[in-house]
Amino acid sequence: MSERRIGFIGTGIMGAPLVGHLLRGGCRVTVHSRTRAKAEPLLVQGATWADTPAGAAAEIDVLFVMVTDTPDVEQVLFGENGAAAVLPRGTVVVDLSTISPSGTRSIAARLAEQGVDFLDAPVTGGDVGARNATLTILVGGRAEAFDRVRPLLEQLGRRIVHVGPSGAGQALKACNQVLCAVNLMGVCEALLLARSAGIAPEVLIDALSAGAGGSWALANYGPRMAAGDMAPGFMVKLQQKDLRIVQEAGQAAGVVMPATALAQQMFRSVEARPGGGELGTQAMITAYRHLCGNGDEQPTRPSHRT
Amino acid sequence: MSERRIGFIGTGIMGAPLVGHLLRGGCRVTVHSRTRAKAEPLLVQGATWADTPAGAAAEIDVLFVMVTDTPDVEQVLFGENGAAAVLPRGTVVVDLSTISPSGTRSIAARLAEQGVDFLDAPVTGGDVGARNATLTILVGGRAEAFDRVRPLLEQLGRRIVHVGPSGAGQALKACNQVLCAVNLMGVCEALLLARSAGIAPEVLIDALSAGAGGSWALANYGPRMAAGDMAPGFMVKLQQKDLRIVQEAGQAAGVVMPATALAQQMFRSVEARPGGGELGTQAMITAYRHLCGNGDEQPTRPSHRT
Numbered sequence: 047m048s049e050r051r052i053g054f055i056g057t058g059i060m061g062a063p064l065v066g067h068l069l070r071g072g073c074r075v076t077v078h079s080r081t082r083a084k085a086e087p088l089l090v091q092g093a094t095w096a097d098t099p100a101g102a103a104a105e106i107d108v109l110f111v112m113v114t115d116t117p118d119v120e121q122v123l124f125g126e127n128g129a130a131a132v133l134p135r136g137t138v139v140v141d142l143s144t145i146s147p148s149g150t151r152s153i154a155a156r157l158a159e160q161g162v163d164f165l166d167a168p169v170t171g172g173d174v175g176a177r178n179a180t181l182t183i184l185v186g187g188r189a190e191a192f193d194r195v196r197p198l199l200e201q202l203g204r205r206i207v208h209v210g211p212s213g214a215g216q217a218l219k220a221c222n223q224v225l226c227a228v229n230l231m232g233v234c235e236a237l238l239l240a241r242s243a244g245i246a247p248e249v250l251i252d253a254l255s256a257g258a259g260g261s262w263a264l265a266n267y268g269p270r271m272a273a274g275d276m277a278p279g280f281m282v283k284l285q286q287k288d289l290r291i292v293q294e295a296g297q298a299a300g301v302v303m304p305a306t307a308l309a310q311q312m313f314r315s316v317e318a319r320p321g322g323g324e325l326g327t328q329a330m331i332t333a334y335r336h337l338c339g340n341g342d343e344q345p346t347r348p349s350h351r352t
Numbered sequence: 353m354s355e356r357r358i359g360f361i362g363t364g365i366m367g368a369p370l371v372g373h374l375l376r377g378g379c380r381v382t383v384h385s386r387t388r389a390k391a392e393p394l395l396v397q398g399a400t401w402a403d404t405p406a407g408a409a410a411e412i413d414v415l416f417v418m419v420t421d422t423p424d425v426e427q428v429l430f431g432e433n434g435a436a437a438v439l440p441r442g443t444v445v446v447d448l449s450t451i452s453p454s455g456t457r458s459i460a461a462r463l464a465e466q467g468v469d470f471l472d473a474p475v476t477g478g479d480v481g482a483r484n485a486t487l488t489i490l491v492g493g494r495a496e497a498f499d500r501v502r503p504l505l506e507q508l509g510r511r512i513v514h515v516g517p518s519g520a521g522q523a524l525k526a527c528n529q530v531l532c533a534v535n536l537m538g539v540c541e542a543l544l545l546a547r548s549a550g551i552a553p554e555v556l557i558d559a560l561s562a563g564a565g566g567s568w569a570l571a572n573y574g575p576r577m578a579a580g581d582m583a584p585g586f587m588v589k590l591q592q593k594d595l596r597i598v599q600e601a602g603q604a605a606g607v608v609m610p611a612t613a614l615a616q617q618m619f620r621s622v623e624a625r626p627g628g629g630e631l632g633t634q635a636m637i638t639a640y641r642h643l644c645g646n647g648d649e650q651p652t653r654p655s656h657r658t
Contacts, residue, residue, distance in 0.1 A: 147549065170563045182563050207559045209551060217549035221542040221556055225565030228541065231611035232534030236527040239598065242605030243453065243523035245515060250527055253513045257476045257488050259531030261567035292545065299548030302643040304614055305537035337608040 049138075049198060050074060053102035053109040054093075055122050055129065056143070057085045060169070061112035063176045064142070064202050065093055071201040078102035078122075103129035103137075108195055112142040115287055116149035123153065135161035138191045140199075142183075144168040146291045147213035147220065148298065154187065154212040163191035166212065168219035169203060172280055180204045184222075186215035220295050223288040227309035229263035230327060234312075234334045236264075237271060247272035267328040276325045276332070282316050283323035289313070355444075355504060356380060359408035359415040360399075361428050361435065362449070363391045366475070367418035369483045370448070370508050371399055377507040384408035384428075409435035409443075414501055418448040421593055422455035429459065441467035444497045446505070448489075450474040452597045453519035453526065454604065460493065460518040469497035472518065474525035475509060478586055486510045490528075492521035526601050529594040533615035535569035536633060540618075540640045542570075543577060553578035573634040582631045582638070588622050589629035595619070 050073050054065050057079040065088050068075050078096040079085045089095055096102040099122040103109050109129060111119055119141055123130045133139070139162060141150070147166075154164040165187035175181040181203035185192055192208045199206045209218045236259070240250045251268040254260060270276070289310045296303050315333035316322040322329065335341045356379050360371050363385040371394050374381050384402040385391045395401055402408040405428040409415050415435060417425055425447055429436045439445070445468060447456070453472075460470040471493035481487040487509030491498055498514045505512045515524045542565070546556045557574040560566060576582070595616045602609050621639035622628040628635065641647045 170560075170565070172564065182559065184559060205559070205562070207555070209555060209559070210549075214549060214551060218546060218551055218556060218559060221546045221551070222560050222563065222565040224542040224545060225538045225560065225567070225570065228538030228611070229535050229565070229567055232531045232538075235534065235607070235609040235612050236530045238607050239530060239602055239605070239609065240524065240527045242607050243516075243520060243601070245520060245524055245527070249513070249515060250524060253488065253490060253511070253515070253524060254476075254528050254531065256511070257528065258478065258568050258572070259476070259528040259535070261531070261535055261569075262564050263567075264531065266564070295549070296545055299545070300644060301541070301544050301548050302640070303541040303545065304643075305534070305611060306541050308610055308614060334608070337610075338606060 049107040049194060051106045052076070052198070053078075053096075053106040053129070054112070055079070055099050055102050055110070056112035057088060058112070059173050060142070060176045062088060063173075064110070064112065066091060067179050067201050068198065069093060073198070076102045076106065098127035099123070099125075099129040100127045100132045103132050107137065108198060109133065109137060109139045110142060111139065114143065114284070116145040119143055119145055119153065120149070124156070130157060130160070130162070133157070133160065133162050138163045138165060138195050140165050140167050140195055142167050142169055144219050144288055144291070145216060147216040147295055150186065150216050151213045163188055164212065165191055165195065166215040167199065168215055170219065170222050171203070175203070182207065184209050184215040184218045186210055186217070187212045216291070217295060220288070220292045223285065224292055224303065224306050226263065226327070227285065227289060227313070228305045229261045230267060230330050231305070231309055231312065232259075232261070233264050233268055233271070234331045237268065237331065238334055238338060270326065270328045271331045276329045278324065279326035279328065281323065282313050282325050282327055282329060285327045286310065286313050286317065286323070355413040355500060357412045357414075358382070358504070359384075359402075359412040359435070360418070361385070361405050361408050361416070362418035363394060364418070365479050366448070366482045368394060369479075370416070370418065372397060373485050373507045374504065375399060379504070382408045382412065404433035405429070405431075405435040406433045406438045409438050413443065414504060415439065415443060415445045416448060417445065420449065420590070422451040425449055425451055425459065426455070430462070436463060436466070436468070439463070439466065439468050444469045444471060444501050446471050446473050446501055448473050448475055450525050450594055450597070451522060453522040453601055456492065456519045456522050469494055470518065471497055471501065472521040473505065474521055476525065476528050477509070481509070488513065490515050490521040490524045492516055492523070493518050522597070523601060526594070526598045529591065529598055530609065530612050532569065532633070533591065533595060533619070534611045535567045536573060536636050537611070537615055537618065538565075538567070539570050539574055539577070540637045543574065543637065544640055544644060576632070576634045577637045582635045584630065585632035585634065587629065588619050588631050588633055588635060591633045592616065592619050592623065592629070
């Protein structure tokens, strides 16, 4: 079956480049976003504008949603002028947002009543991955629906994984966020310990990245911390939203995650300062600097004390 | 200058294969170890046995030491029949052990008085790296001494880094141990969260290792945790020894490391059970299982609760 008529709700930093890939792949795409200005470049590329979520969901085969949180997904589907009211039986909704696994299962059950499949399909790989179509996409939901939309997902990402039933994609994304948050603490503590010994961050990153202490966080966030570059990347406030989802899932299942909880507190310390939530997650190093009593100096300028 | 007459003290799991590399590289090696039996295979390969540390240090150019902790290094150098008493002026001592940076500086100062260089040269890469000569070696001490022994170190490892002055190699090794310990908590918490959602560990490891949550710990310890394989690798009790060194260095410098401290506590929980200290560090997952109230079941057998 060819799925060429696409609705796409949410054309922000992540959504917009994905719509571009679909357009270049030959799809007819109707877009809706809270802020029309963000969609304008896509209209130039051939997308059609819809004033409401329902407008983006009319006469389509597949509806993509790429918004922030569980209530946002519920709003565009079931709120005023929501998409669900007009989705034809047999449509597949692909939710690229990172939201709660349990909320996902509720939404999927509600849409199943009208014969619509809801796949959770959160992504990892960031804005760079979205632009270069190198995302990993973690999919939960019925295998038949997954098979139908897989060719579309392959236009958006490099690694497409059907994890399991509804919610499983979000559950695995939550695990990914645990890893990202905890690994980041290791990078901060190692860089600060190195600095106290007069070891430049570049020396640490270069010597240790390929070894047993290596991580994506060290190789990618270490240099930004060293350079004092706190631009997002991935905003602290979105990481915190994801960690709330992690804790909700952990609480429901009785999974004790003390390191993840500690990472949340470190990010909370970043958020406690004006504009902190809009910094990239590598700004965790600034919270550590304050903990170590040197919040006013550059965090990673080596001082030779040996 | 050709440095061909070698003394080597400590022929355990790490030291023995390194002596083998030196012998194959054409060096004359005199070995001493607490347990002579561990050195026997090396004697067959051409090494000479010495009954005491002093015996291994006579008429040599370079003395390698590969023992466990700071007091062990002090003992073989300055204890009864210690090596220091017989080391000729101009000798270089290369300490491959992982010990305290401050202890290292004290030893270096003491040996400098008799015209002997002491290089700290802790390694990372484990027993596999020792056998395959793929270790990373992190060296602290005078550049002239480093340059002299570099050809020997290149027989032992793949990546030889002169980090800085005396103690800098140990300081960077401490940073590496911070990364290893903290990353391991991320792996444990992510695997347990995945399991609670019915996601098999293999699916998580396969889907997330190449992404933003990826780490050496996930790729290498994740599968062992999944298989219930708790064999060392790197023993919990040695990791704990290294984390004590980390905390000593952190305390001296005013570096606050809450995640590292939490990792120490998790390892302490592993050590609290009989034989726990001799397990591999991936056994941290068993402490988490007990925290989550399911200490008696297999940690990573997925249960489909979705």
